[in-house]
Amino acid sequence: MARFIERHPAWALIVIIAVAVLAWLVFAIWPPGLEAAIGRKRVFLNAALNGITLGGLYFLVASGFTLIFGLMRNVNLAHGSLYLFGGYIGYAVSTWTGSWILSFIVAFIVVALVGVILQLAVFRRMEGQDLRQTMVTIGLSIVFADLMLWAFGGDFYQVQTPSWLIGPVQLPLLTAIKSSGEPVYLQYPLVRLVIFAASVVIGIAMWLALNRTRIGMIVRAGVDDRDILAATGVRIQLVFVLVFALGAGLAGIAGVVGGTFQSLSPGEDTRFLLASLVVVIVGGMGSIPGAALGAVIIGLAEQLGSVYIPTYAIVVTFLIMVLVLALRPQGLLARR
Amino acid sequence: MSLLQSTQFRPDPSASTTRRALLRAWPEFQNPAAWLVALILVIMPLIANGFFLIEIFATTLILGVIALSLMFLAGYGGMVSLMQLTIAGFAGYMVAVFGMSGNANISLGWPWWLATPMALALATLFGTLGGALAVRTEGIYTIMITLAIGAAFYYFTNQNWAIFNGHTGINTVATPHFWGVDWRADIAFYYVTLGVAAICYFAVQYVSRAPFGLALQGVRDNSRRMAALGFNPNAHRIAAYAFAAFIAALGGVLQVWNYRQISPGSVSVGACIDVLIIAVVGGITRPIGPFIGALIFVLLRTFALDVLIKFGLDGNRFRLLIGLGFLAIVFWSSDGVIGLWERWRRRNSSSTRRAGGGRHG
Numbered sequence: 001m002a003r004f005i006e007r008h009p010a011w012a013l014i015v016i017i018a019v020a021v022l023a024w025l026v027f028a029i030w031p032p033g034l035e036a037a038i039g040r041k042r043v044f045l046n047a048a049l050n051g052i053t054l055g056g057l058y059f060l061v062a063s064g065f066t067l068i069f070g071l072m073r074n075v076n077l078a079h080g081s082l083y084l085f086g087g088y089i090g091y092a093v094s095t096w097t098g099s100w101i102l103s104f105i106v107a108f109i110v111v112a113l114v115g116v117i118l119q120l121a122v123f124r125r126m127e128g129q130d131l132r133q134t135m136v137t138i139g140l141s142i143v144f145a146d147l148m149l150w151a152f153g154g155d156f157y158q159v160q161t162p163s164w165l166i167g168p169v170q171l172p173l174l175t176a177i178k179s180s181g182e183p184v185y186l187q188y189p190l191v192r193l194v195i196f197a198a199s200v201v202i203g204i205a206m207w208l209a210l211n212r213t214r215i216g217m218i219v220r221a222g223v224d225d226r227d228i229l230a231a232t233g234v235r236i237q238l239v240f241v242l243v244f245a246l247g248a249g250l251a252g253i254a255g256v257v258g259g260t261f262q263s264l265s266p267g268e269d270t271r272f273l274l275a276s277l278v279v280v281i282v283g284g285m286g287s288i289p290g291a292a293l294g295a296v297i298i299g300l301a302e303q304l305g306s307v308y309i310p311t312y313a314i315v316v317t318f319l320i321m322v323l324v325l326a327l328r329p330q331g332l333l334a335r336r
Numbered sequence: 337m338s339l340l341q342s343t344q345f346r347p348d349p350s351a352s353t354t355r356r357a358l359l360r361a362w363p364e365f366q367n368p369a370a371w372l373v374a375l376i377l378v379i380m381p382l383i384a385n386g387f388f389l390i391e392i393f394a395t396t397l398i399l400g401v402i403a404l405s406l407m408f409l410a411g412y413g414g415m416v417s418l419m420q421l422t423i424a425g426f427a428g429y430m431v432a433v434f435g436m437s438g439n440a441n442i443s444l445g446w447p448w449w450l451a452t453p454m455a456l457a458l459a460t461l462f463g464t465l466g467g468a469l470a471v472r473t474e475g476i477y478t479i480m481i482t483l484a485i486g487a488a489f490y491y492f493t494n495q496n497w498a499i500f501n502g503h504t505g506i507n508t509v510a511t512p513h514f515w516g517v518d519w520r521a522d523i524a525f526y527y528v529t530l531g532v533a534a535i536c537y538f539a540v541q542y543v544s545r546a547p548f549g550l551a552l553q554g555v556r557d558n559s560r561r562m563a564a565l566g567f568n569p570n571a572h573r574i575a576a577y578a579f580a581a582f583i584a585a586l587g588g589v590l591q592v593w594n595y596r597q598i599s600p601g602s603v604s605v606g607a608c609i610d611v612l613i614i615a616v617v618g619g620i621t622r623p624i625g626p627f628i629g630a631l632i633f634v635l636l637r638t639f640a641l642d643v644l645i646k647f648g649l650d651g652n653r654f655r656l657l658i659g660l661g662f663l664a665i666v667f668w669s670s671d672g673v674i675g676l677w678e679r680w681r682r683r684n685s686s687s688t689r690r691a692g693g694g695r696h697g
Contacts, residue, residue: 075476077483130476131416135616135666138609142659150653270605274487277480285477311496318488322469325481329472 026173039308045173045186047307048300053192053261055299056199060254062276062283062291063206064247070223070286071243073130074123077137079251080273081144086111086252087259087268088148091157100162100260107252115248119241141269149266159259165191195257202250203292210288219243223286278317282324284331293333377530386522390594391638394526396630397533398594401587403614403626405580408540411620412549413576414556417470419482421611422489423463423581424588425603429493429500430455431592436510442501448512456585463581464574471573486608493600505599509592520593529590533627536583540623543579552576613662619672628673633658 005012026048030041065079076082089110090103097103118140126132168187210216218239221229230236258264258272275298283294301320305313324332376383380393406420435451437443446454470481493500500506511520519528543549552572554562559569592598601607610633618629640654665672 073476075480077479132666134476134479135612136663138612139659139663139666142606142609142613142655143663146653146656146659150656270487274484274491274605277484277487281477281480281484311498312492314488314491314495318484318492321481321484321488325469325472 042186043307044304046188047303049186049188049192051300051303052296053196053299054303055296056196057254057257057261058272058275058279058299059203059292059295060199060250060257061272062279062295063203063288064250064254065276066280066283066286066288066291067206067219067243067250068247069280071219071226072123072240075130075134075137076247077134077273078118078141078144079137079247079276080269080271081141081148082111082114082248082251083255083258083272084148084264084266084269085114085144086255087159087264088152088157088255089252090256091159091259091264094159094256098160100160100165103159104253104256107256108249111252111255112245112249115244116241118248119244123244124237124240141273145266145269148269154266157259157264159256159264161191161260165194169193189261192261195261199257202253203288206288215239215242278321280331281321282332284334287331287333290331290333294331380530381523381526389522389526392631392634394529394594396627396634397529398587398590399611399614399634400627400630401533401536401590402584403611403618403630404536404540404623405584405587406611406615407618407620407623407626408543408583409576409580410615411622411625412544412552412556413573415470415478415573415576416612417467417482417577417580418479418608418612419463419466419470419486419489420580420584421608422486422603423459423466423584424591425493425598425607426462426489427455427459427585427588428592428598428602429506430458431589432506432509432598433499437506437508439501439506442499442506448510452512452589455589456582459585459588460578460582463584464578467577467581468574470577471570483605483608486603487605490600490603490605493603500600503600505597505601507597509596509598511593511596520596525593529594532586532590536586537623537627540583544623548572548575610658613658615672617662617665617672619674621671622674625672625674632673636661 025041025044061079061083064082065076068074068076068079086107090107093106094100094103122136122140123133126136167190169190171186171188173186208216210220218229218234221234222236222239226236254272255264258268262268279291279294279298281294282297283290283292297320298317301316302313305316309316377393381389384393402420402424405423406417409420410416431451432439433442434444434446434454435448436445444451466482466485469485470478473481493505494503496502513519519525544553551562551567552575554565555567555569555572562572563569591602595602614629614633615626616629617632618627619625636658637654640657644653644657668676671678
C-alpha cells in the first residue's frame, strides 16, 4: 500500500478522493440540491448495493474461469454453460427436495464432475495447444446449450428462495430524514446480502487455500511455471483435474445463486460468459484478487449505469474494459 | 519447368514473361477445377431456381465473404477475431440507418450510392478501432477481447432505441434500383454477390502474396524478428484488421440487402461464433476454405431439419449437429475440410506411387 502511494502518487490521490466521495455519498444525508440533480439517495444506495451483490455473483463465476486459465492456459468458453447447467441442477434439486442448501451441494458436485470429465476426456489430449482447446470449448458450449435447451426448454426458471431468507432487512444506512425528524433507514432484500456474504467467504477461503496450504502452493507454482513444477515430481495432471473440478463447481454454485436472485433461461450462459470475460480482462487473467476487484467494478458499473444512463449501461462496462486495455493491457491486478 | 515449356511453344519473349508473371501471381488460373467451379457459378441461374439461388448460393457467398475476412486475419495474421460478424452487422445497420427503410423516424433516407460507401467507411473504421484495441494483447486473449466487443455490440443494439431501434431492429430496408434493374431480384442479386465474393477472394489472394501480406505472415510467425528487421508488427496487424473489416463490411451490406431487415439477432454472439465455425470447418489456411465451410453450414442449416425428421429424430437439434460436427473437425483435422481433403489426396498419391514403384522394381 505504502509502496503503491510512493510509486504512483497521482493515482493514489485519485483513488483516495474517489473513496472519500463514495463514503460521503453512502453515509451522509444528501442535500436537496444533489437530490434534485441525480435523484433520491435511496435509488443510489439500492443501485450500489445491487451492484456490489451482483459483483459477488460475477466473482463466483469469474474466479473459476480465471483459476482454470491461470493454471492451464485454457480459455474455457464453455464456462457459461457450466454456470447455466449448475443453475438447472440446483433448480431441479430444490423443487424435488425443497432444500436450498442441498441444491448448492448437489450443483457443486455434479458440475465439478462434468469438469473432471472434460479435463480427462478432452483437454488432457490437447495440452499446450491453446487455440485448439479454446475452439473445442466453443464447440462444447454450442453442444451444451442445445442439450440444455432440449432438456429444459426455453422457459424461465427461478430457484425458490427459502422462507427464512425472504423479505427485506433494515440496514443502518440513512436514506433521508422525515420532516418530523425521524430517520429513514434503507430496506434491502436479505437473500442478496446473505449471498454476497457467502461469496466473500468463498473468496477468502480460496485466498487462504491458495496462499496458506500445500495444494495452494502447488497451484501457485503451476501458474508461474508448470513445466518446472512437473519436473519437480508433482503429479501435475492430478492438480489440473482438481483445479478444473473446483473452477467448474464454483460455476455450478454461481448458477444456483444466479437462479435464486435472477432467473435461468437459454442465453444466460452467454451473458455470464461475457461477464466473466470482461471481469477477468479488467482484473487480470489468472489472478483471484483481480477477479474480485473486476467483479465489483463491473457489477457496480452495470447497476449504476442501468439506473442513471439506461440505454448506454453496456457501453459503460465496455468503456471500462477499453480503458483498462489502453492503460494496463495485462489487467489491473495481474503481475505481468 | 513452366519456363522451358513456354519458351518452346511461344518464342515471343515479352509475351511469355508477362504470361509467366501472371501465372506466378495467380496459380489458380492453371487449375482446371477452378475454371470448372467458376463456370458453374456463372451459369448457376440456368441450373438453380430462385430458392436455391438465393437461399443456398447467395447466402453461402455472403457468409463466405464474412468468414473470408476472419480467415484472412486468422490464417495470415494469426489473430482469431470473433468480431467480424459484428463489423458486418454494423455495416448492415449503417446501411439501414443512412439509407431508406420502413422505420422512417430512424433512417435518414440517403440514396443507396451515398449510404453504402458511408456504411463501408464507418464499418471499416469500427473494425480498425476494434483491431487497434485487440492488438494490445496476443493469442487467445484476442479471442476473448473480440468476443467481448461482439457481445457488447449485441447488448448495445438491444438496449439502444435511438439509432438501432432496440430488439425489433430495422425492417424493410430499401435495396438499390438503377439502370432499370431491381438489384434485389433473384438473378441480379446473385450476380452482385458472386461479383463481390470473387473480388474479395482475389483481393485476399493478391494481398497474401503482396509485400504487405508476406510481412503480415512474417509477423504471425515471429513478430520479434520482424520488429528487429524494421517492420512495425502492430501497424501491420492493425492494417490487416482494417482490410478484413472492409471485406466483412461488404458482406454485411450484402446481407442486409438479402434479408431486407436487421435486428440484434443478426449480430448475436451465436452468429459471431457461427462465422468462426464456418471458417474453421472450411479451413483457415486458404481463401477458398471459408466458402466451402459456408456451403456446408448453409446446407446443414437448410436441410438438417428435414433430414433429421426423416430419420425420426427431433428436427430442432440442428445446432447440436453443427456443434458436434465442429467438435469432430477440431478434434481430427487442424485445417478443416481442406486439410482432410489434402491428407486424403496425399495418402492416395503416395499409395499409387508406392504401387507404381513396386511394378518398376
